[in-house]
Amino acid sequence: MSYYREGLRALQDKRAALKQFLLTPESDTQYEFELILAECAELRERKVQQRGEGAYNQKDARKSKLELWANLRRKFIRVERYLYEGAGGTESLEDDLMDLVNFAAMGLQLMRREGWK
Numbered sequence: 001m002s003y004y005r006e007g008l009r010a011l012q013d014k015r016a017a018l019k020q021f022l023l024t025p026e027s028d029t030q031y032e033f034e035l036i037l038a039e040c041a042e043l044r045e046r047k048v049q050q051r052g053e054g055a056y057n058q059k060d061a062r063k064s065k066l067e068l069w070a071n072l073r074r075k076f077i078r079v080e081r082y083l084y085e086g087a088g089g090t091e092s093l094e095d096d097l098m099d100l101v102n103f104a105a106m107g108l109q110l111m112r113r114e115g116w117k
Helices: 003-021 025-051 061-085 093-114
Strands: none
Touching: 025 093, 061 093
C-alpha cells in the first residue's frame, strides 16, 4: 500500500470518526481539501510509475524551470479551453486541475531544492 493511500485511508477514518460532530457543511471543507490533495498525490504517484520522474529530477535547473513552466501553461490552456469552449482534450477537467496542483507542488519542491527566487 502506498504512502498516499495510507494517508487517504487515515483521512477517511478521521472523517468517519468526526462526522457525528460536524454541525454544518462548511465544517467539512478542510477534510474535503485534504482528501483532494491526497487524490492529487496518488495521481502523481501513478503517473510517475507509468512515465518516470522526467524533468522532476533534472540536474539542469534552467531546463527544469522551462519544463515546469511548459507543463503549467499547457494545463492552464486546456482548463481554459474546457471552461470556455467545452472541449477538454484527452483528460477530464478534474484530471487537468489535479495535474495543475501537482505541477505547482513540484514547482515548490524544485524552488526549495534549487533555491529559486
